[in-house]
Amino acid sequence: MVRSLAQWTKTLSFPARISPNKSSKESVNIHQVSPTITPTLSNNSLSKNNEINTMMNNNHSSLTEVNQIYSDPESEKAIMSSVVYCIHHKAGCKWSDELRKLKGHLNTCKHDAIPCTSKCGAQIPRVLMEDHLKYTCPQRRTRCEFCNKEFTGHSLENHVGNCGYEPLYCENKCGVKVHRRHLSQHKIGDCSKRLLPCRYCTKEFVADTLAAHHIKCGRVPIQCPNRCDVNVLAREELETHLKEECTVSVHSCSFKEAGCRFKGPRYAMEKHLEENCQQHLTLMCNMVSKQQHQISSLKSALSRLSLNYSGTLIWKISDFSAKMAEAKNKEGMELIMSYSLVNNRHPLFPNGNGAGEDSHISVYIKILPGEYDALLRWPFAHSVSFTLFDQSTCPEKACNIVESFIPDPTWKNFQRPSREPDSLGFGFPKFVSHEMLKKRHFMKDDTMFIRVKVDPSKIVAV
Known part of the structure; x- marks a missing residue:
């Protein structure tokens, strides 16, 4: 690319030095040639180069104009001998x-466009x-x-x-790469x-x-699965089909609980029920009689266990050593005794509770809601006593x-x-100490007896 002198000098930069063969006389000559620029002489000798650089940066004329300004060969020689940067x-x-070599350098400078x-x-x-x-490059191949x-x-x-x-990766995130043309398929x-x-x-x-x-x-x-005459059915309908519709599925007789041992397909069940009506009736009568006897026995046992008119109950606690060991390993473990005088509940803590924890047996009484609370007198006002029996032989x-x-x-x-949950009730957190249990015969054969008495004759006036 061919540049005019004005083009490749307008962005020149001069190093902060002057060639040693330049004299102050040349500076004076340059000043005389270009009266419009005032040179500034300094200790670093940059005045002449700065004047020339300022003039060339502001000059956009042709080479002929430059020659007209610097018609003196000596001035031109001085300028062209100035040291510049690329x-x-x-x-x-x-x-x-030197400035005269700049044009040749630009023909090979790797930074030149x-x-x-x-x-x-x-x-x-x-x-x-x-x-x-x-x-x-848009034209590259x-x-x-x-x-x-x-x-x-x-x-x-x-x-x-x-x-x-x-x-491309599939947009469904299946992890497969396929060509764009096959992606839709x-x-x-x-x-x-x-x-x-x-x-x-x-x-x-x-x-x-x-x-x-x-x-x-x-x-x-x-x-x-029984290969009946129904060829195909939905999986969710299979259970109902086997129970109610399948003609070849095997079922027990509906009087199985009464003692009938017959098993057979559904199509044979109807015939069995018709032919064994008397037998089934006999089995049912026997079962009803047996159940009535059981109900009577249970009622009698329940009556003996749940009713207590004297207000006194003896509580037998067996395997006390095992219960004590469990209570020491399980925080808050309690034994419960209940009876129906006034729906009382008696918690007993083998390892103690509250002030007696880890040192005493604690016992309490708590009043629970019952079916006949509306007929009872409130507040509860009967005296309560707990007795631990000494099982001495004498x-x-x-x-x-x-x-x-x-x-x-x-x-x-x-x-x-x-009906809402309540506290323990009232009782004795330090009923008897663990040491006292060992001193006398309160335990025998690892069993102790505690009597709980609610005396209805002693009523506090309200």
């Missing part, structure tokens, strides 16, 4: 030499020409990496993103994540889960432990009970 020094060019060799019209620095021709067809740079840009041979026919309707229940499922759905789909047609030497209390009628736990 006009591309900011881009990274390190060249620096030249027309694209493929004639795309762009001005490209020599150092970037190779990359331009290979990657960005290149091949698509997917279909291997040749394109110009401009047409390749339009082709990229539309090439049918470009491999893949999503419709091959993708494991496409939605497919179940051909039995018509609900939609992901393709790779459809087989698992068929295993449990209620509408899948199956055969009766009754005269026995020393029982007795604790009793009279209820405070103003205390809410002795009012008519509600």
Whole structure:
């Protein structure tokens, strides 16, 4: 590329030095040639070069105009001998030499822009020409990496993103890569994540889960396992079919609980029931008689266990050592005794509760709601006593432990009970110490007896 002197000097930069063969006389001559520029002489000797650089940066005239300004050969020689940087020094060019050599340098400077060799019209620095021709030039010839067809740079840009041979991941996230031209067919026919309707229940499922759905789909047609005259039925109807409809399924007689041992297919069951009516009636009568006897026995036992008119109950606690060991390992473990005088409940803590925890046996009484609360007198006002029996072989030497209390009628736990959860009740957290149990005969054969007495004759006046 051919430049005029004005073109390749208007962006010149001068090093901060002056050639040693330049004299102050030449500076004076330059000042005389260009009276419009005032030189500034300094200790770093940059005045002459700065004047010339300012003049050339503001001068856009032709070479003839420059010659007219500097008609003196000596002045021109001084200017052309000035040391300058390459006009591309900011881009990274390190060249620096006399001004007369700048034009020759620019013909080879790798940072200087030249027309694209493929004639795309762009001005490209020599150092970037190779990359331009290979990657960005609209006139370059290149091949698509997917279909291997040749394109110009401009047409390749339009082709990229539309090439049918470009491999793409399926949009359904099945993990498969397919060519763009086959992508639509893949999503419709091959993708494991496409939605497919179940051909039995018509609900939609992901393709790779459809087989698992068929295993449990209620509408899948199956055969009766008894191979009856029903050829096909839905899986969800099989249970009802076997119980109510299958003619060959084996069933027990409906009087099985009464003692009939017959088993047979449904078509034979009707005949069996018709032919054995008398036998079935006899079995049912025997079963009713047996049940009546059992009901009477249970009623009698229940009556003996649940009714207590004296208000006194002896509580036998067996295997006390095992219960004590369990209570020490299980926090809050309690034994319960109940009876129906006033729906009382008596919690006993083998390892203690509250102030007696880990050192005493604790006993309490709690009033529970019952069916006849409306007929009873409230608040609860009967005296309560707990007695731990000394099982000494000599009754005269026995020393029982007795604790009793009279209820405070103003205390809410002795009012008519509600269904809501309540506290323990009232009692003795330090009923008897664990050490005291070992000193006397309160336990014998690992069993102790506690009497709980509610005395209805002692009623506190309210």
